Amino acid sequence: MGENNMTETLPAEFGKSLASQFQLDPSYHNLNHGSFGTYPLHIRDRLHHYQLLSETQPDIFIRYTYPKLLASSRAAIASLLNVPTDTCVFVPNATTGVNTVLRNLVFNSDGKDQIIFLDTIYGGCGKTVDYILELNQGLVSAHTIPLAYPCSDQVVIDAFLSAIKEQKAQGKRPKVAIFDVVTSQPGIRFPFEAITEICRQEGILSLIDGAQGVGMVHIDLSATDPDFFVSNCHKWLHVPRGCAVFYVPERNQHLMRSSLPTSHGFVALPEFRQKRLNELQPWDKNEWVNQFNFVGTVDNSPYLCVEDSIKWRKEVLGGEERIVRELMEMAREGGRIVAERVGGKVFDNEEGTLTRCSMVNVVLPLGVKGVYDEGWGSQVEVWEVEQEETEIVGRFIVKRLTEGFKTFIPIFLYKGVWLARLSAQVYLSLEDFEWAGEVLKEILDEVRKGEHKK
CATH class of the missing domain: 3.40.640.10 (Type I PLP-dependent aspartate aminotransferase-like (Major domain))
Incomplete structure (x- = not known):
């Protein structure tokens, strides 16, 4: 798919209808756009166009x-x-x-x-x-x-x-x-x-x-x-x-x-x-x-x-205002879905200003014993792991995500509890966040059963 992308009708909504315009493996859930990004097939073609021009007449x-x-x-x-x-x-x-x-x-x-x-x-x-x-x-x-x-x-x-x-x-x-x-x-x-x-x-x-x-x-x-x-x-x-x-x-x-x-x-x-x-x-x-x-x-x-x-985003995606608004909405609702699935909560302040972007963090019901802020206890029912297990648990979760479910979600400790950071993007839908919630719930259940110790 190349130049003709520019004349396509504006998609009614973000999601699978746009996923086909990107280079992602259809079986891969890219919920971490925020780390390295990716770009559509049309921009790939433009990149190759410039590279070819450079090679055909390097000096000129x-x-x-x-x-x-x-x-x-x-x-x-x-x-x-x-x-x-x-x-x-x-x-x-x-x-x-x-x-x-x-x-x-x-x-x-x-x-x-x-x-x-x-x-x-x-x-x-x-x-x-x-x-x-x-x-x-x-x-x-x-x-x-x-x-x-x-x-x-x-x-x-x-x-x-x-x-x-x-x-x-x-x-x-x-x-x-x-x-x-x-x-x-x-x-x-x-x-x-x-x-x-x-x-x-x-x-x-x-x-x-x-x-x-x-x-x-x-x-x-x-x-x-x-x-x-x-x-x-x-x-x-x-x-x-x-x-x-x-x-x-x-x-x-x-x-x-x-x-x-x-x-x-x-x-x-x-x-x-x-x-x-x-x-x-x-x-x-x-x-x-x-x-x-x-x-x-x-x-x-x-x-x-x-x-x-910038031109592609305007003509195919509807422009910056739409992209920023709808991705923020997707991140907020997606975060709520994941938090509900795992028994956690969306990481935000009372004013809701922390989530005015295309990423969302979910507080997972998993903390480090003697380290996590007790304030989380009234908001999330935290499962405690021993301090010496911290690195093992972190590696286990990442390995299960990448090898078991063919995805990557940044999981990190903050104030003694694990947070999951998820990115909204035009090729995603709320179904992807529902899938992420189920995956994280399954992995957390495995941690509770001690699977990370094996």
């Missing part, structure tokens, strides 16, 4: 055709995010974007600068902070803000403000704050707009890790106005891996001295500038944009699929 394509196609895709994603085209470039993934920001920032020699973040930070980004501290020993420190989810957005905002006040009182200077659009574990919507505003008021650079973001949550960067924003397009925007949009407003582009890695587009300061051989002439008048246009020889065909994907 890479030197002259690719820059024009890249500019078109940048314009498409910029329009979606409601920002000028020259504020958006592409990088392979969100982690690369976060690294690009942190490795370019210059820290004050007085050692008071600080990187602040929430304890829900993605592990790879957390380790990036560790490396920055190691690389800049004595120049910068880090502060983690603990959160006790499921709490209200106001509790998060208050905790963030309190941490800033506390660190400043101790003589620290919060320089940059890292926070998510939707956190990874648990997969919940974060009040990133409000936190960005606080950063602006407090003179702190805001670095939004939107690894889970564009395509699943409405994002208006002109309204939010962060200092830095990165979001994977290959998760929720139906773009091939790996592709992420990296947004830097004009006011901050001078801070991003180099792409990662440094390549032909780098312009050294006058005192360090040398005449260097550059076979690739600048493709863009904007020096910052030009840095990211060609960062070594790799297959950047996924970048070119962004415009195609």
Whole structure:
């Protein structure tokens, strides 16, 4: 199925009618779109089209055709995010974007600068902070803000403000704050707009890790106005891996001295500038944009699929508003179904703001003895396992899901109880969540019977 997809009638509803347009094994229940995403056959054809163009005339394509196609895709994603085209470039993934920001920032020699973040930070980004501290020993420190989810957005905002006040009182200077659009574990919507505003008021650079973001949550960067924003397009925007949009407003582009890695587009300061051989002439008048246009020889065909994907989502799926709304509704109802089947509950706050996205977490009736929060006891009848069994139980559940049921659902411990994170997607229906609920119930019953010990 290829080009003719674009003229098909808009499906009445998401589900099996759309599943045939994706490359997924029909027997595979892909309830974890949030980790790696996937893309439809039409976008596969577009990807192969660009790859073929690159191979038929390598020099002509890479030197002259690719820059024009890249500019078109940048314009498409910029329009979606409601920002000028020259504020958006592409990088392979969100982690690369976060690294690009942190490795370019210059820290004050007085050692008071600080990187602040929430304890829900993605592990790879957390380790990036560790490396920055190691690389800049004595120049910068880090502060983690603990959160006790499921709490209200106001509790998060208050905790963030309190941490800033506390660190400043101790003589620290919060320089940059890292926070998510939707956190990874648990997969919940974060009040990133409000936190960005606080950063602006407090003179702190805001670095939004939107690894889970564009395509699943409405994002208006002109309204939010962060200092830095990165979001994977290959998760929720139906773009091939790996592709992420990296947004830097004009006011901050001078801070991003180099792409990662440094390549032909780098312009050294006058005192360090040398005449260097550059076979690739600048493709863009904007020096910052030009840095990211060609960062070594790799297959950047996924970048070119962004415009195609946005068009496909509009013409076949009905556009971003419909996708965001219906996937949120599917996730919420799907989570309720799974929670009912297993005897758990949907992980949400009283305001219901944590589930304003396309993922949902279900508290499973399974906890670690002596570790899980007793508060769960009044909400979920928790089956306890010994602390020394934790890793065995985790491995058992994953093995049963992958080998026994040909699926994958992220299962992780939070506050001493296991949570299951499920993703809604256009090729799924509530029947898939009913199936997931039955599968998880069967596996949990096996744990209660001690099957994991065998």
